[in-house]
Amino acid sequence: MIFPQYDGGCGWYEVLPKPEEVTPLTSDLTVHTAIIGGGFVGMAAAHRLAELLPDKQFVLLDALRIGQGASGRNSGFVIDQPHKRDLELSSDENKRHLLHLNRLAIQFLEQKIAAFQIDCQWSRAGKYQGAVGPRGEAFLDHYETLLKGFGENYSRLSKQERESTFGTSYYSEAIYTPGGTLMQPAALMRGLARNLPENVRLAEHTPVSEINKEASGYILITPNGRVRCQKVILANNIFAQEFGFLKDRILPIMTFASMTAPLTDTQMQAYGGQLDWGITPADHGGTTLRMTQDKRIIIRNSYRYAHDYNTPQDILPTVKQRHRKSFDARYPHLKEVAFAYTWGGASALSRNFETFFGELQDGIFSANCDQSVGAARGTVSGLMLAEKVAATNSPDLAIIEKVSGNPSKLPPKALMRIGVPARLEYERFISRSEF
DSSP, X not given: OOOOOOOSOOHHHXXXXXXXXXXXOOSOEEEEEEEEOOSHHHHHHHHHHHHXXXXXXXXXXXSSOTTSSGGGSSOSEEOOSOOHHHHHHSOHHHHHHHXXXXXXXXXXXXXXXXXXXXXXOOBOOOEEEEEOSHHHHHHHHHHHHHHHHHTOOOEEOOHHHHHHHHSOSOOSEEEEESSOEEOOHHHHHHHHHHTOOTTEEEEOSOOOOEEEEETTEEEEEETTEEEEEEXXXXXXXXXXXXXXXXXXXXXXXXXXXEEEOOOOHHHHHHHOSOSSEEEEESSTTSOEEEEOTTSOEEEEEEEEEOTTSSOOGGGHHHHHHHHHHHHHHHOGGGTTOOEEEEEEEEXXXXXXXXXXXXXXXXXXXXXXXXXXOHHHHHHHHHHHHHHXXXXXXXXXXXXXXXXXXXOOOOOOHHHHHHHHHHHHHHHHHHTGGGO
């Protein structure tokens, strides 16, 4: 069985202060519901379950420390807009549903951050989408057409606006949408964990190796204790396959990021742009760029078929070189700025672009295949899984069930090991002008 591993290189996590002492499970435990995975799905589910069933006890189990897994490794966007493919192919009703769910996630996170005063660089900064040349501009024009058709607010940036915001003349076009938010993902996850309700026990460094059915529910096997529970929320996304669920239906794809140290005053003067923004590529094979509130630049590109779910250390030097090339192209005046961290983070895709939500079998619930928009979709999925477990039939639960589907079966793994890397390399080649 493959478990999550922490490579020690995630910049978001490593820049945080040293966490409190780890709290693994050390004895047997009986609870109403066990939640496996402390990312966006699991954390939202734990908070919401505690509210819905205040007289019940719950446990949140994570194989790592909170913030070390996939939810602490993304680019720090909580995007309100439907995914571009949903903008293209969904009905207007479906788009409105997706927009509503994403904004519900933002509202939930914002309320928790305010209530607990979580310091995670949360910002209603919106999101930029940029193009470098003709290929990217064609994608951006198409994106603008989709936004117009959906009736969403946006603005197209002038050359002066692009340069004054991003501190570079590298981008030929950019569009701004105001609804999304930015944050420091590892800090957000740790803050939510620190403020879990009293009826939720957190057990870090507690991987679950087996889920066994019994008459009254399930027994979860961990290294130092068993958890008896009536219900299970499987909030571990790509690792759900390790328990036999959605087998050969989840495509794990890893993307990589590098983060600088905070820019010095001299470097900030040379940079000349603003703080606190994020730009995603109009061409999906391009480069994501972030400037944080604490003056760090993050660059994200390069993809890998993550059949082993984790980050091979031997490929990081090559990835770092690619990041360096992309960084220097955008900021030739900052070539002396070094990367402090380079890491990978996995997301779950499906072959037919469907996202799973619901009951895998009697008493086991899950949400999978976030299609690379995990912060918003994962959060709202966790909230709605809690409502499903608590048998709360809300309109929002009906909506997420309506927009979810069944991921289709993938080709045999032997073919995937050849075909997916080849396809990713092809995508990188054709998108090289935007890279």
